[in-house]
Amino acid sequence: MPTLNEVALHAGVTPATVSNVLRKKGRVGAETRQRVLEAIAQLGYRPHLPARALAEGRAPTIALMVSSIANPFYPEFALAVENALRRKGQFLIICNTDGDPQTGRAYLDQIAGTLSEGVLVMNANLDFEDLRTTELRGAPVVLCMWERPLDPPGLPCVAVDFRLAGELAAQHLLSQGHRRIGAIVGSKVYGIHAARYDGFVDxxxxxxxxxxxxxxxxxxxxTQGGYAAARDLLKAHPDLTALFTTNDLPALGAMQAAADLGLExxxxxxxxxxTDIQLARESxxxxxxxxxPTVEAAELAVELLLELVEAPENGARGDGPGGARVCVTSKPRLVVRGSTGEASTR
Incomplete structure (x- = not known):
């Protein structure tokens, strides 16, 4: 396999120039850049990422830590992150914690600052002190889709107003004449979906x-959790005409439970x-x-993290607690499909 030095010799440039072309950094003239790209294509050169990381003292990869890759939302978010990173010449490592803090800590110890130069964290059930320790070791951390923009976490984050999402969902049901509404919350009482339920109550x-x-x-x-919760709610409260759920998967399970109970x-x-995952559109x-705004949140998170990688000192410049950076996405929006209608008189 050809080496970077061989590409440089073939193109008549220095190895540093080849590296700048590959990383899309530095000032390289258009003619020189074209000559390097032609040499890369002719020789079939492929960068060796571990060697590049050792040579540059940094890895061209970012880690994304999620609590469950089995949840369809996380692959959709990961795809948006990957697309944003690819445009920046970076690569993505996905770390699935299965909601286990010990697994998450192991990932942080083994990957952050070595295989990845920064970490995006999405509901991975990690202790904030572990994340701050990761920052001190030189690997910036950004929390993705933080659910309470007015109560930032003291770490750099991208926030979405999920309380507003809960309000919009409840307002839609109310506008359809529903007054007997049950709620399914896809977390513990004070878990990650608490803000969504607070919006519903508001x-x-x-x-x-x-x-x-x-x-x-x-x-x-x-889906299974939503199915069981809806079945219990509808059996205990047969007069309910609507169900508010804090996420799409439990909502899909609730629709299955309704069908099994003979409800249309x-x-x-x-x-x-x-949320509006793909399955919501296909059901x-x-x-x-x-x-x-999943894609927007992913792009903001990538942009913020790469800024911190390039200039770590900027991590303490912001409006959040301790000066941590907080980026807020555009507002959630209601998407009306076939699962809601006017309140029944049953």
Whole structure:
């Protein structure tokens, strides 16, 4: 396999110039750049990433840590991150923690600062002190899709107003005449979906209803969790005409449970989710949901992390606690499909 030095010799330039062309950095004239690219193509050169990392003292990769790659949202987010990184000449490593903090710490110890020069963290159930330790070791960390923009975490983050998403979902159901609404929360009481449920309660109270008194079940953030929660809610409260769920997967499970109980969606029961994953668009009926700006969040996270990689001192320049950078995405938006309709009179 040809080496970088051989490419340089073939193109009549220095190895540093070849490196600059590959990394899309430095000042290289158009003619010289073209000559280098032609040499790379003619020789069939492929960069050796570990050698490049050793030579440059940094890895051209970023790690993305997620709690469960089995959740369809995370692959969609990872694809958006990968696309953004590829445009920057970077590569992506995906680390699946399965929600286990010990696995997450092992990834941080083994990858951050060696195989990856920065870490994006998406609901990976990691202790913030472990993340701060990773920063001190020279690998910047950015939290992705933080759910409370007005309560930043003290680490650089990209935030989405999920409380507003919960409000929009509840307002839609209320606008359809629903008053007997159950809630399925895909986390623990004070878990990552708490802000979404808070938004639901806010909207119910604004409409003169006691949102906190609405029937609620806290369940796993899965299709199966939503199925079991909806079945329990509908058996205990057969007068419910709608279900608010804090994520799309439980919403899809709730629709399955309704069907198994002989209820037709949306004639007998309306169901709404949050996120707008691909499955929400493909289900029948299509799932009404509140879409969050997934691609925008991924691009902002990549941009912020790479800025911190290039200039770590900027990590402390921002409006969040301790000066940590906080980027807020555009607002969530309601997407109406076939799973919601006017309240039934059953």
């Amino acid at each position: 909207a119910m109270q604004a409409a003169g209803l006691d949102g906190a008194a609405a029937p609620v079940v806290y369940a796993p953030d899965t 969606v949306p004639r007998d029961l309306s169901v709404i989710g949050i 029948r009926p299509g799932l009404t949901t509140v879409a969050v």
